[in-house]
Amino acid sequence: MTSDNTSLQVCTAPSDLSTLADQLRAAGRSIALVPTMGALHDGHMQLVRAAKKVPNATVIVSIFVNPLQFGPTEDLDSYPRTLSADLDLLAAEGVDVAFAPTAHDMYPHGYRSTVTPGPLAAELEGATRPGHFAGALTVCAKLFGISRAHHAFFGEKDYQQLVLLKQMVEDLNLPITLHPVPIRREESGLALSSRNRYLSAEEHLLAQQLFASLRAGVSAADNGASPREVVGATLAYLAQYPQIDVDYVEVRDVGLQPLGGCADATVAARLLLAARIGATRLIDNMGLMLQPWDY
Numbered sequence: 001m002t003s004d005n006t007s008l009q010v011c012t013a014p015s016d017l018s019t020l021a022d023q024l025r026a027a028g029r030s031i032a033l034v035p036t037m038g039a040l041h042d043g044h045m046q047l048v049r050a051a052k053k054v055p056n057a058t059v060i061v062s063i064f065v066n067p068l069q070f071g072p073t074e075d076l077d078s079y080p081r082t083l084s085a086d087l088d089l090l091a092a093e094g095v096d097v098a099f100a101p102t103a104h105d106m107y108p109h110g111y112r113s114t115v116t117p118g119p120l121a122a123e124l125e126g127a128t129r130p131g132h133f134a135g136a137l138t139v140c141a142k143l144f145g146i147s148r149a150h151h152a153f154f155g156e157k158d159y160q161q162l163v164l165l166k167q168m169v170e171d172l173n174l175p176i177t178l179h180p181v182p183i184r185r186e187e188s189g190l191a192l193s194s195r196n197r198y199l200s201a202e203e204h205l206l207a208q209q210l211f212a213s214l215r216a217g218v219s220a221a222d223n224g225a226s227p228r229e230v231v232g233a234t235l236a237y238l239a240q241y242p243q244i245d246v247d248y249v250e251v252r253d254v255g256l257q258p259l260g261g262c263a264d265a266t267v268a269a270r271l272l273l274a275a276r277i278g279a280t281r282l283i284d285n286m287g288l289m290l291q292p293w294d295y
């Protein structure tokens with residue numbers, strides 16, 4: 001099926017996408033996959049733009065709200081679904097193929113086999129979202145297989161997911177190269193997210209403070225703060241906004257391993273947070289360099 005007035009091809013059946021991908025590979029094309037859950041925004045489009053830079057690329061964007069990665073009390077049913085607007089955006093961006101399967105297309109047998117992530121999946125996001133990363137890794141493994149992709153593009157917005165995906169690709173020797181893409185933000189600094197559309201105008205203003213709090217933490221690091229002090233500076237900033245219900249603020253190394261009590265050289269690290277604003281749970285993170293520290 002091809003959508004109106006464009007060269008965007010839309011596939012829903014996994015077998016159709018695999019057949020097409022096999023033909024493309026045989027013709028010497030490089031397949032660049034961008035997995036999404038739809039409700040597309042400019043953050044997703046950054047991934048598409050990065051994918052288009054692969055020489056000889058055919059860009060496939062998947063749109064699938066993956067039930068496996070939602071907990072029983074999460075927003076699976078209310079998650080925004082805007083397929084027709086999404087296809088228009090993809091066509092305008094020059095994407096070659098959209099893959100929009102149903103849950104039945106993806107899990108015709110229910111789930112017999114799933115990916116078990118490493119122990120990092122139980123930390124940070126995983127502490128409050130058990131099973132989330134098993135679901136996310138499972139659907140990505142399926143999408144890699146169905147699309148025959150050589151390359152896949154993921155946002156640093158979901159930094160922990162990216163680290164776990166790298167671990168999966170390495171541990172399972174999957175023949176694919178993952179490409180991280182920096183976080184796309186509004187002018188206010190708020191990271192673009194499909195869930196931002198849940199926010200009221202007032203909540204949207206509060207959400208901007210998440211970015212400001214990360215900046216406060218990074219600026220503390222620039223002034224020589226230890227990881228513990230960086231977390232303290234971030235939390236102190238957020239404490240000005242009691243309506244923001246902080247889930248966690250942590251500094252980890254870039255592979256998301258915990259940092260020790262001291263270091264005698266600079267360390268590249270990541271400051272990560274999750275918070276609830278009203279009924280909406282948001283995540284964000286930022287890279288930083290830590291000066292040598294001793295608690």
Ligand code: AMP
Binds near residue numbers: 158
């Ligand atoms: P989602 O549709 O939310 O599952 O996201 C699909 C992909 O887009 C994931 O790799 C996300 O990390 C990425 N993404 C979402 N928001 C952003 C953003 N603001 N900047 C960069 N990448 C993003």
